Amino acid sequence: MSKTPVTIITGFLGAGKTTLLNHILGQAVGEKIAVVVNEYGEVGIDGQLIVETADTIIELNNGCICCTVRGDLVKGIGELVTSGRPVDRLIVETSGLADPAPVVQSFVLDDVLKAHVQLDAIVTVVDARHFADQIGQDEAREQIAFADVVLINKTDLTDEASLYRTEREVRRLNPLARIQRVRDGAAARATVLDIGAFDLKNLLAIEPDLLDDHEHEHSDDIGCVAVTIPEPLAPNLFNGWFSKFQKERGVDLLRMKGVLNFAGESRRYVFHGVHMTADGRPGRPWAASDVRQSQIVFIGRNLDRAEIEGGFAHCRVLADQAA
Numbered sequence: 001m002s003k004t005p006v007t008i009i010t011g012f013l014g015a016g017k018t019t020l021l022n023h024i025l026g027q028a029v030g031e032k033i034a035v036v037v038n039e040y041g042e043v044g045i046d047g048q049l050i051v052e053t054a055d056t057i058i059e060l061n062n063g064c065i066c067c068t069v070r071g072d073l074v075k076g077i078g079e080l081v082t083s084g085r086p087v088d089r090l091i092v093e094t095s096g097l098a099d100p101a102p103v104v105q106s107f108v109l110d111d112v113l114k115a116h117v118q119l120d121a122i123v124t125v126v127d128a129r130h131f132a133d134q135i136g137q138d139e140a141r142e143q144i145a146f147a148d149v150v151l152i153n154k155t156d157l158t159d160e161a162s163l164y165r166t167e168r169e170v171r172r173l174n175p176l177a178r179i180q181r182v183r184d185g186a187a188a189r190a191t192v193l194d195i196g197a198f199d200l201k202n203l204l205a206i207e208p209d210l211l212d213d214h215e216h217e218h219s220d221d222i223g224c225v226a227v228t229i230p231e232p233l234a235p236n237l238f239n240g241w242f243s244k245f246q247k248e249r250g251v252d253l254l255r256m257k258g259v260l261n262f263a264g265e266s267r268r269y270v271f272h273g274v275h276m277t278a279d280g281r282p283g284r285p286w287a288a289s290d291v292r293q294s295q296i297v298f299i300g301r302n303l304d305r306a307e308i309e310g311g312f313a314h315c316r317v318l319a320d321q322a323a
């Protein structure tokens, strides 16, 4: 029996992992792809942002697959591969704060996974615009060190000199990885899939204690605040609040993303940000069976939950205003 190939997509917060995943799914015709998405926050946004068709989506929220929900990763994939359901390929998108070591460990140590799946490659997406801000984080360096392929993404948001510096630093952290520049995660399929690049021996040379059991510690001051609001939002109130909040707290905001329910709109509004950058656009239409609500997630340093909840609540269109 041939084993199901597994690609791990990792990379720091907001680097473009889901964008790459959507690109891969969009190119895969007639293939049954199962996807595991893991998010740090207690509210899962990525599941809603996967616009292309995946055969199965396993969402692991409220923790990192490198620590708190690692058991769920092994269990979820174990159940999938022993269910008899045909799966041609498995793609795992880690959270942006994941240490890849324990994730890799799960694939090489767990007996069920070992018997059914084969790690093909670890693909790390790097945010070319925010590289200098992010590379100070241990997780960002580990994600690069573990990569078989590094995609330097968001090339449109920076210049040649800075891209060159980023490539040089990536090469210093990982002399063996294949490095490629991309925009909007648009990597050729052959660059990221079925490349047979994963090599445990190489990884053990980088991280000799890879197979030892160790708990990954996330920095204490990095936290996540997720807020759900059932009432529709007024776009002008949201824009006003968010731009002020971002101006004041942008340095500490590692990542924000949300799916918003704007009053009178037939489509979701999807917005993303990293530090001082933010962008938003209409997403999928609301279906009659959808619960129309806004969900927003902030990951950052020393976040004040009450401040965020209060500010976000202030953007609601209240019933008497709507009338």
Ligand SMILES: Nc1nc2c(ncn2[C@@H]2O[C@H](COP(=O)(O)OP(=O)(O)OP(=O)(O)O)[C@@H](O)[C@H]2O)c(=O)[nH]1
Binding pocket: 011, 012, 013, 014, 015, 016, 017, 018, 019, 020, 046, 095, 096, 153, 154, 155, 156, 157, 182, 183, 184, 185, 255, 257, 271, 272, 273, 279
């Ligand atoms: N300008 C530009 N924006 C990009 C590019 N790639 C991705 N983005 C945008 O960057 C934002 C974050 O992209 P995602 O794919 O959600 O990033 P992610 O790594 O999955 O984020 P997390 O899972 O939260 O860590 C989105 O607004 C994307 O549209 C790019 O090459 N250029």
